[in-house]
Amino acid sequence: MPRLTADALRLAAGGGAAGPLRRFAYDRAAVTPGIVHLGIGAFHRAHMAVYVDAILARDPGWGIIGASLRRPDTRDALKPQDCLYTVVERDASGTACRVVGAILDVLDATTQRRQLLDVMAEPRIRIVSLTVTEKGYCHDPSTGELDAHHPDIVHDLAHPDAPVSAPGLIVAALARRRAAGIPPFTVMSCDNLPANGRTTARIVTRFAALRDPALGRYVAEAVAFPSTMVDRIVPATTEADRRLVAGLTGLDDAWPIVTEPFTQWVIEDRFPAGRPAFESVGAQLVEDVEPFELMKLRMLNGSHSTMAYLGYLGGCQYVAEAVADPRIRGLIYKLMTEEVMPTLPMPRADLEAYRDRLLARFANPALQHRTWQIAMDGSQKLPQRLLGTIRDRLAAGQGSERLALGVAAWMRYVTGIDEAGAPIEVKDPLAARLRDIADAAGRDAAALADGLLGVVEIFGTDLPADTAFRRAVVGQLDSLFRIGALATAARLA
Template identity: 65%
Template sequence: MTDRLSNRTLGGLPEAVRVPTYDRDRVRPGIVHLGVGAFHRAHQAVYVDNILADDPSWGIVGASLRRPDTRDALAPQDDLYTVVARDQNGDQCRVIGSMTRVLQADEDRAGLMTALTAADTRIVSLTVTEKGYCHDPATGTLLPDHPDIVHDLANPEAPKSAPGLLVAALAERRRLGRAPFTVLSCDNLPANGSTARGVVIGLAHLMDPPLADWIEAQVAFPATMIDRIVPATTDADRETVAAAIGVTDAWPVVTEPFSQWVIEDRFANGRPRFEDAGVQMVADVAPFEEMKLRMLNGSHSTLAYLGYLAGFETVSAAIGDPALRALVKRLMTDEVTPTLSVSGIDLPGYRDALIARFDNPALKHRTYQIAMDGSQKLPQRLLGTIRDRLAAGASFTCLALGVAGWMRYVTGVDESGARIDVQDPLAPRLRSIHEAVGDDPPALARAYLAVEEVFGTDLAANAEFTSMIERHLSSLYRHGVKATVQSLVA
């Protein structure tokens, strides 16, 4: 049987594999991370790994909020795992040692609360996805009737949600007289710092108004922009990694060479020297965040819905289609770029670099994966840009086609008549709308636009926007994705 990646086997890995150069026995946790998934392990945990040789007080305690997979895979490996940076030139393997342990919240809530309230814990970071904030994406405010929030209000000692865990931990730190931690959101949502602040303080107000006042005065919620494409790990990836490093790794992460992290430099209780690890520490993240959400994520979602419907399994296959490639380039050039103002950034160069990243054939980033949770993503990725274009009296036809592609996708049936397993918090409601309305594109478009959690009330009332969505959705039904896109970019 092949040996498992672990502290014991670390020294015997091939020379080409980069391994931690610091003494892991000296690493102490200073960060607790909620939502230990592939993205965190390929992004923030790598940056932290870069600083531990100089300051070992910033190790990470990870917490899985829903499933035990990550804990179960990493525990036998001393929480080591491999990050593979992959492109057409091959793989570069690196073992990451910044995770000190992973907890499963449902099974060890006491252990998680102990970590969250420890005096040495100075930062709590999050990658819980948009839906983990239990908020209304259209307004950014807490949803008091969200099932997890209802549970947490009734059971404050055993919270389920990320906001509930943060409020409970901050309440205990206040009771103990300990300094608060900084809440560092690393999720793709607009103004992620202020969104995290709003849901945490909003929940605290419902539970304990004086606590809410203390959090408002004492806790920092810096905004961030994060960027790295991280597809889901496959069994083939595990086999490739095992062959490259000579031992079994149950939970490697495959990603692209590119990585970016921009952080608002505002912390309540100290921070690592992130800048030494390549992080951009800035006074205002908003321009960078908007650039990324609108250019990269907006294009990604457009490619995901249209590409999946057209039969393209991966992003690289979708961008390889000349018409889809032209659509994405036009979307970024003509409709997104005019809404942005980012000092020191060459936006045409950024656009071309994004297309090159999408075109990476070695990174099997599935369109189905990107298409998940679209009702939570559309407001940030496409609809904000559309609102700006409407206000300016400017064109938004490519953006609108992305929205229509989402509507066609969430019906749950693709162009060939095959079922789509739509993964979305609103999937049952979206499916019932389709079942009630049927395949009548104008009526279906109007019914979906009435979903205020996604579109608010303004877009459904805008005749220009509604008319364009109806036309695009009708064309997708009548002619299919490829012909519709071709007619748009011809």
Template identity: 60%
Template sequence: MRLAAATLDALPPAIARPAYDRAGVTPGVIHLGIGAFHRAHQAVYLDDILARGETDWGIIAASLRSADTRDALAPQDGLYTIAVRSAAGESLRVIGAVGEVLVAPEDPERLIALLADPQIRIVTLTVTEKGYCHNPATGTLDETHPDILHDLKDLFQPRSAIGYLVAALAGRFSAGTPPFTIVSCDNLPSNGKTLKRVLDRFAALVSPELGAWVADEVSCPCSMVDRIVPATTEEDRARVAGALGAEDAWPVMTEPFTQWVLEDRFPNGRPDFGAVGVQLVEDVEPFEHMKLRLLNGAHSTIAYLGYLAGYPTVAETIADRNFARLVRALMDEDVTPTLAMPEGTDLTGYKDALIERFSNPALKHRTWQIAMDGSQKLPQRLLGTIRDRLAAGASIDRLALAVAGWMRYVTGTDENGDPIDIRDPMAARFAAVITEADGDSHQIARGLMAIREIFGTDLPADPRFTGPVIEALDRLFESGVKATVAAAAHGR
């Protein structure tokens, strides 16, 4: 039996399922970049919205590349299972908020037409950092990006998320239809402001009139999203199928914790987000910094150093006392002094919860998965903290070790001489640096730091940054990861 609308009633009573009539739901949201995170996060909040009776906020989702999610969910009428896992056990819930999944390259015109439909009032995005076609060091549109060059020449056959958004906004502009609000749910600093900057520039390149309208009328509120969502395995699928008594081609695994902080700027209307636990605020930036620097910065530190140490998952890495001690010191002594949180924020409780979440043995969050696309992640996860620490005249030794861990990882070979599968849009540039350096760790560090899209021009020229990073990379090569982490954890 396959999970689908017709088989919902046959599921065991313990399985939670949509508490509303899906036939009465109309779409008000289009999501670009459907993947596991969206289905474990925003779609769950909107499922709760629909259950409250706000039935005009269903989701149409679109993949901008692969047909895999559509092929998995279409036979299931968009239904899928979310498995919430902790050391205490697992609970299963079927989510019904996604009504249709499209594959954008198969029919770009249809997706643009749906985006231009007046009933769509919100567009959300999880397209990863690289999906914004921007320069991570400056937050501006990369006007040399191949997808951007293509979309400027052929706007109504776009490849990028930015191209689809502007093509649809152009249709709304021509028709006199108010624009949709666009919510970035990706881990970018000031993600709404970055999206707005990129969007405004692209629209202006299409036409000055469209650019002026987009700049004046389109709202891109910032948001902070937080939930750990590991990749689904075949073992996960089998376990979920056993509990459902039905096959689910693509369930999602996650943790009990979930958070969504959102600026309340929706000129064309929104659901009652506050009623389902979304924190509506005037300024997301403090919460963004908290999450990007504490959770994501720690995650990247764990990912590169943990992978190199031979630990396949976050939980296995943090179970090593030296790693746990290093990560907690990084959060307490390096990151926390750079944060300016609203009064009443319990940072100690947040950090305690992070260590507990990292330690969750049921999640099996792979270090290799987190390590992907490091060139897009380092600027906001680690380098922003480093800049603030340098401005304050403070030590960056632990942060430098995290950066050096990334450098050691992208050499493409682990401590046993085995190849590392580097997944990054700049992988070819890394390989060129590594080849030219010919095993010289100083040249590796200098070559990678010369990539301005990652490090800008300030950090490579500052010996307070380059010195500790080169020293840390030397130690990783000479002493190995575990010994280097142990020494750093104990202040040596």
């Protein structure tokens, strides 16, 4: 079977088992780069790159140069196929395939750092966007501030021309542009951070100021950091997905993406260096992203994390399997309705419609979204997904039993042993520290809760001191140890 390349695509038949194979409707030779994207993983390729792909036929100056910051896997998979890849949208109603051509090149920052900085310093690059996950910002999740003691930040301050972190790369490129008299690019975060534009601005500006106070002032005054809200469920690609795409298209794609039909992008319209016409392809350009972002972080992401920990502990490998269990589905419905929705500044009818749409999306039988994948990096995710909601409810004198169960389920998960006694591969920047706390506490719910609540980077100093919150978490954690995840969920469903 031929490998997906530009030549193979030209020779390919019109379609396959999924019907006509949609292809980009422009001459790629006429496309020039206008965007550098840091963190070119599956989510970006299923989301932002698809929007840009739809724009390039009428405005070819916005091609994407992608960069992987940690590993060369994406570059090594996509470069031999001319950076083309297949996006497959699946749900119960059917399957649709398209080949995306918006990515012009992929660089590996670990071996092509100088080339990446050269590209970022080019005048034609007007946007640098990011999907580097929460941990890629080298910040303290409990405060949203730069962690100046993070090993990558320490390295980048000592070696400003050889940065390894996303903040270091952005500031190094901005410093080059400033020295050359080139206007700065816009920095656009597409990660699940609260007020992600303002958070990124604080982190990048602080790093620049630590490197050079004058550079810090320049970044604060001259660089735009629009906030965004991104939404699409994108499971990790599997070998079964690769076989599926080969059967549907007749082409061998080393890194296709299987995702849902739903996609949403809300963008704060602050792009002094110019931008593509995102609104022409379905994105929403707004003055204030925060209400949308808060809704998504608390309802979708908060539910996802709660479902992932409870589902994994309860033996559910996939999200659709977890939400099909009436105990977990009932819990998530009430978590959103009774504890999350009252904290959101949007019309009740809109929130109810969003809740119902989320439950339908979670139940999509065509997506193999692993609970283990969502459970990764919980120390970085909990502050945004659950703890902010809990703080708002505590301030209002309201209970948070279901939210506390989500926190307790994370605590039970990071012990590293599941309910059947099998080891859990806990992927988290703080995994070793969390495991030491868990090992010392054993199955003593109060000791485990107190030990993990003492991790200030996650919980701050306020939540551990709140007796109502601590009591709720200890109670739910005790129940998880005694009767298990599904029975505990049933009590609150």
